[in-house]
Amino acid sequence: MKTKAIPLLLALALTAPVALIAQADAPAVPTASSLDRTTASRLVYGLLSDSRYAYRPRALDVEAANQVFDKYLKTLDGNRQFFLQADIDSFAPLRADVANAIRAGRTDMAEQMFTLYKQRAAERIAHARELLKGEPDFTLAERYDYDREEAAWAADRADLDEIWRKSVKNDWLRLRLAGKPAEDIRSTLDKRYATLLKSINELKGDDVFALFLNAYTDSIDPHTEYMTPRSAENFNQAMSLSLEGIGAQLQRQDDVVVIREIIPGGPAALDGTLQPGDRIVGVGQGRGGAVEDVIGWRIDDVVAKIRGKPDTQVKLEYIPAADGINGKHRTVVLDRAKVRLSEQGAKSETLLIPGADGEAERRIGVIKLPAFYQDFEGRRRNAADYASATRDVARLLTQFKSEGIDGVVLDLRNNGGGSLDEAIELTGLFIDQGPVVQVRESGGRVVVNSDRKSGVAWDGPLAVLINRGSASASEIFAGAMQDYGRGLVIGETTFGKGTVQNIIDLDRWQREEAVQYGQLKLTIAQFFRISGSSTQHKGVVPDIAFPASVDASEFGESTYKNALPWTRIAEVPHEQYGDFQPLLAQLGQRHQQRVSQDLEFGWWKEDVEHYRSEAERKSISLNEAERQAERERLEAQRKQRQEMRRELGLQLDPLAEESDDGLTGNERDIVADAAREKAAEKRPDPLLRESAAILSDAIGMLQNDRQLSARVLPRAAGGSGRWSH
Structure with a gap:
């Protein structure tokens, strides 16, 4: 980028x-x-x-x-x-x-x-x-x-x-x-x-x-990276969706580390003493350990003092948020624990989509997957509860089946990838055994990675929502669903990252137990779809395309001068669950007709076009009258849109009253800024809703036209890939 x-x-x-x-x-x-x-x-x-x-x-x-x-x-x-x-x-x-x-x-x-x-x-x-x-x-x-x-x-x-x-x-x-x-x-x-x-x-x-x-x-190459021991620890924590510490998100402000958020289920949450906005001014080890003053320290140095092995104690000296920066110092001792960052994992919701031509409304289940995370160490230890994107999605699919959901949209927007194993295993939730991705190693040998588990977690209607921020493992999964004809792929062309990285612990070459050298994230292979095509540069092209929110010349693999070129290898034999090509023209027509009357979708397109137009200029006016006029125009636009939402009974935008305050992230009130971040998750999402509507259209068309269903889903009677009922 x-x-x-x-x-x-x-x-x-x-x-x-x-x-x-x-x-x-x-x-x-x-x-x-x-x-x-x-x-x-x-x-x-x-x-x-x-x-x-x-x-x-x-x-x-x-x-x-x-x-x-x-x-x-x-x-x-x-x-x-x-x-x-x-x-x-x-x-x-x-x-x-x-x-x-x-x-x-x-x-x-x-x-x-x-x-x-x-x-x-x-x-x-x-x-x-x-x-x-x-x-x-x-x-x-x-x-x-x-x-x-x-x-x-x-x-x-x-x-x-x-x-x-x-x-x-x-x-x-x-x-x-x-x-x-x-x-x-x-x-x-x-x-x-x-x-x-x-x-x-x-x-x-x-x-x-x-x-x-x-x-x-x-x-x-752009995806090879050296990590110091500390940055490697942070990377592994992010992939495992867990941490060992007190369970709090910290932020530095005015020389002091402040609690931005208390993580549910962690030691801080269970103890109940610390609250968002409290300032940490000292850290000690154990109940009787001396407290070190940490005012003015780098935040990663403070975090390193607070983190530690489960069942050990950390003593925190803090100033309650309500007391102000000059308030009385207080002390709390917490037992460290392994904390699961569940808020950063897969989440689900259900959308009610009106049926076309008098049909009953359909219930479309949505699973938002932010990354293909996996607790590598937990898996090596065969821990019963290790974090896994596939496990979490499987659990949500089971819940959807019990609720009688009509179809599922897997939202992979801005999912930058993660574990290759998770991409393969997640694919296995939707196909009954078979190849998933081809991996060409440095010596030229091609290995086919397959799902070897029989059975599926979801054999019903499926759509995959992607955008330019969907990369790597997301492209493996979306490409496999497309190659198998297992689901519709909707959205924007993906990032175009078609390489595989492995983490090499540089300390493996020393005998001492001390961590001295860090880790290297090294490109070791290139992956190819089972169709033989690489996603490198070209990405996964959706079946139904939305307008591009970002230009390919500004974001994506194609912006890297030293990225590997696109190529292809031989296709690997695989089953074909369906062929959605006969559906696409009619689905596209319905999509265009619907979004032409969809206010939120139209507003999103306007905003994207405005942003891209401004970004191309690479400069901004310093004339107050011009900037004030633009600010007033945008504020009036937001208010008008919010009023129309109220009149039409649409979902309100919780940030409609927000305007540029001129501040940087660490200059704002931390608690209020965290609340604003949470509110942003509840903003109207016309792209997600339209994806669900497209999937609903496909379900209805296949249910109502047996000949079309026979062309699109030749295996419909076999169970897997069963869209029509």
């Missing part, structure tokens, strides 16, 4: 929950690192240059080294708003050292560039804060070019001054349009810029090492 508007480090610095960096002039925090950078770098180099491991190994020659250098430079200043052209020229001699530095595990050149980056950041932010003493002129016909990825490097400080003048002016204008007075704007922005600089200054040597090494891994 191409970077927009702000460079990577700037984006990291403004990210609130569980971010890489921290705020404030922190007191001395333990900085000793167990990460052996030299060995880690050598191990990564050896794996990426060895065809026994890497699917597409690459020699670290001059061309590759230049790409690594350019990628690292882009990581530091992707929007070209810190470095001068003279700085870039001064880096030229360092290019020749890239390959040797990686092979030898040296980070001196990376640290040298980062040191100058910090210096330039300090200069730029000091300039930005100085600009706050005045007040911009918002009557001028100026525009702020926020996307400078392809722009020329600034020739001198005067050029950078102009870039930052417009950036500050845009920040000021957003707050001004939100109704903030000048002094409040000065205070907010001064604090924002100071926080940014402090965040950059707190990046540690391990962070710089990881950024540099990932510039190398990214030169191999």
Whole structure:
């Protein structure tokens, strides 16, 4: 995905929950690192240059080294708003050292560039804060070019001054349009810029090492990634849908780590003492352990202190939200436990869809699957309750069957993938044994991965909803459903990621138990559909297409210059449950007729077209009258739409009254922001409802036309793939 508007480090610095960096002039925090950078770098180099491991190994020659250098430079200043052209020229001699530095595990050149980056950041932010003493002129016909990825490097400080003048002016204008007075704007922005600089200054040597090494891994292919021991722990936690700790989502704000949300069922929830908004100011180990002051610490350092093995104790010193930042410190001791993040797993709901031509309404069950998650360690231990996307979906399908649901929509929008095993096993819930995906290894051998379990969890009507954010395992599943003719695929063309990654624990090559080297997520194979086609670049093309919400040139595998090309291999024999081609024209006509009268769908299309039109300009007006007029237009539009919803008895938008407040995520009230995030999940979803309506149409057409049903579903009488009743 191409970077927009702000460079990577700037984006990291403004990210609130569980971010890489921290705020404030922190007191001395333990900085000793167990990460052996030299060995880690050598191990990564050896794996990426060895065809026994890497699917597409690459020699670290001059061309590759230049790409690594350019990628690292882009990581530091992707929007070209810190470095001068003279700085870039001064880096030229360092290019020749890239390959040797990686092979030898040296980070001196990376640290040298980062040191100058910090210096330039300090200069730029000091300039930005100085600009706050005045007040911009918002009557001028100026525009702020926020996307400078392809722009020329600034020739001198005067050029950078102009870039930052417009950036500050845009920040000021957003707050001004939100109704903030000048002094409040000065205070907010001064604090924002100071926080940014402090965040950059707190990046540690391990962070710089990881950024540099990932510039190398990214030169191999866009999905190979190095993870430090800490980032590997976070990755494994996300995949397992669980954590070992107190069961709270934390966010840093104003030098202090604040509780954003209490996770149901966790130790904090069961104890009941801590509440959202409470500030954690100290952490101790065990009931009698000394409490360390953690004010000003990086959030990941605080999290590392709070996490721990189940059945151990952690002592937290906190200030209740109601008492304010200067309130009395209180203490609570919690028993750590393994907490299941069930809110991040598969969820279900039921939609009632009116029948066409006087038919009774149909009940369509929806399963939203955000990722193909799996607790790898729990599965290895054969734990009875290990987290699994397939297990959760199977449970929901069983529930749907007991409720007599007429059809199921599996919503894979923005599902970026996950476990290959889960994609195969999930497919097995809908087919009765057979091949699912072909995997071509680095040596050229093709392995067919199949569902070997007899029986199905759901043999009724099925639709799969996808968009550009559906990738990898989502594409394996959607492609299999399409190739088998098992279900309708609806939505947008998917991301186009057709490669397989494996996690290699670099500590496997050492005898000590200490975690020292981290992990490497390495591309080891390319997957192909059972039809023989790769999803690489091309993705999965839906049977019924919705308008593209994002341009393929801006998001997707095709935006990566070093991505593998599309290709195909031989088809693998498989059963054909159905062929929906005879249905598609009529389904498309009904779809178009329906959405032409669907207010929500029409509003969604308007919003998408407006967003894409604005994004193509890559700049924004700095004239207050123009921006105010646009703001008023959007507010009037939202109010008008909400009023029409009320009049027509439609689902209301809980965020209809929201407007741009000019703040960043960690400047808002944390509890209110978390509530807003929850409310966003209840917004009208015309794409989901239309997908259910398309599936309902298909059910009705097949039930009412036996000849059509015989053409579309030749196995209808056999049970699996049974759409008509």
